[in-house]
Amino acid sequence: MKLALKKWFVIVNPTSGNNTAKKLWPEIKRLLTHYEFDVDYAFTEYERHSIKLTHKALELHYKNIICVGGDGTLHNIVNGIMTQNYFPTSEIYVGVIPIGTGNDWVRTFKISSHIESAIKTIKKGHVLTQDIGMINFITGTNSPEYFINLAGTGFDGFVVSKVAKMKYLGKVAYLIGALVSLFSFKNFNSKVTVNNENVSGKTLMILIGLCKYSGGGMQLTDNPNPFDGKFDVSIAQNLNKFEIIKNIPKLFNGKITHYKKVKTYKTSRLKVVFKNTLPFVQADGELISEGNFEVKIIEKAFSFYG
Numbered sequence: 503m504k505l506a507l508k509k510w511f512v513i514v515n516p517t518s519g520n521n522t523a524k525k526l527w528p529e530i531k532r533l534l535t536h537y538e539f540d541v542d543y544a545f546t547e548y549e550r551h552s553i554k555l556t557h558k559a560l561e562l563h564y565k566n567i568i569c570v571g572g573d574g575t576l577h578n579i580v581n582g583i584m585t586q587n588y589f590p591t592s593e594i595y596v597g598v599i600p601i602g603t604g605n606d607w608v609r610t611f612k613i614s615s616h617i618e619s620a621i622k623t624i625k626k627g628h629v630l631t632q633d634i635g636m637i638n639f640i641t642g643t644n645s646p647e648y649f650i651n652l653a654g655t656g657f658d659g660f661v662v663s664k665v666a667k668m669k670y671l672g673k674v675a676y677l678i679g680a681l682v683s684l685f686s687f688k689n690f691n692s693k694v695t696v697n698n699e700n701v702s703g704k705t706l707m708i709l710i711g712l713c714k715y716s717g718g719g720m721q722l723t724d725n726p727n728p729f730d731g732k733f734d735v736s737i738a739q740n741l742n743k744f745e746i747i748k749n750i751p752k753l754f755n756g757k758i759t760h761y762k763k764v765k766t767y768k769t770s771r772l773k774v775v776f777k778n779t780l781p782f783v784q785a786d787g788e789l790i791s792e793g794n795f796e797v798k799i800i801e802k803a804f805s806f807y808g
């Protein structure tokens with residue numbers, strides 16, 4: 503078997519950032535060579551292909567992976583890392599060259615969206631190891647889904663389903679997606695079990711955060727720390743359309759968590775049970791499924807250059 507410990511495997515999602523990754527790849531490759539990275543690479547050919555490419559890279563003993571794409575590509579690489587048995591997950595090192603629409607995860611760590619600066623960050627070789635979230639659906643046969651940034655359900659998942667069709671608009675797609683969703687989304691009934699407390703009733707959305715930003719720069723959880731072994735959870739209760747519109751600036755400046763109908767928690771696990779309707783569940787901006795679920799933290803599971 504090929505031993506590739508000092509080589510880098512680059513996973514390129516050509517569709518990221520409205521297909522800009524494909525156009526930028528020759529320049530990225532040139533810069534990687536300039537900074538003396540010894541790379542092999544593969545383009546993703548279909549949705550979630552990064553999971554399989556990650557498995558393949560690890561099978562070939564590449565422990566250094568570079569993600570060229572957005573939050574969705576990184577999410578899939580994380581799911582590839584968490585579902586393999588070749589190496590302990592924290593001993594696999596990921597570098598990110600952000601070419602997405604939202605690029606939310608990198609904002610927390612101030613990894614630049616400028617290609618050469620992002621490559622320099624990887625070259626510096628400074629490794630951080632953060633916590634990962636694991637979602638298990640209680641009903642159905644879904645295998646666990648892992649997330650690195652933020653998972654959510656309700657209005658949040660509904661917006662993600664709308665945004666998927668409008669990413670050609672760029673970062674503003676998230677805000678427009680939220681406004682469009684206002685007219686069709688209905689609050690749902692849920693019971694959230696968190697820190698031995700049951701929070702029941704009409705709910706707008708439930709957010710489970712590890713890092714600070716989502717939805718193209720929104721700050722929806724109170725004070726997330728990806729290294730403290732805890733999620734920052736926000737439960738937005740029965741907000742009406744007027745209250746949502748009034749609070750739009752607070753979605754971006756982080757003050758939404760201070761609103762009277764938003765409850766916040768720090769916890770390492772929680773359970774969400776729905777009554778009647780089953781809203782979409784999203785993880786790192788990717789729609790994953792519907793249904794009752796449990797979430798727990800896996801401490802210090804993901805290592806990256808930052």
Ligand SMILES: Nc1ncnc2c1ncn2[C@@H]1O[C@H](COP(=O)(O)OP(=O)(O)OP(=O)(O)O)[C@@H](O)[C@H]1O
Nearest residue numbers: 519546547548549550572573574575602603604605
């Ligand atoms: N070859 C492909 N064809 C179609 N979809 C793909 C392909 N490769 C990957 N994907 C899917 O593309 C989706 C979006 O990728 P990604 O999130 O990286 O870009 P983005 O949406 O522009 O960025 P962001 O999530 O930061 O806004 C992912 O769900 C991934 O599964």
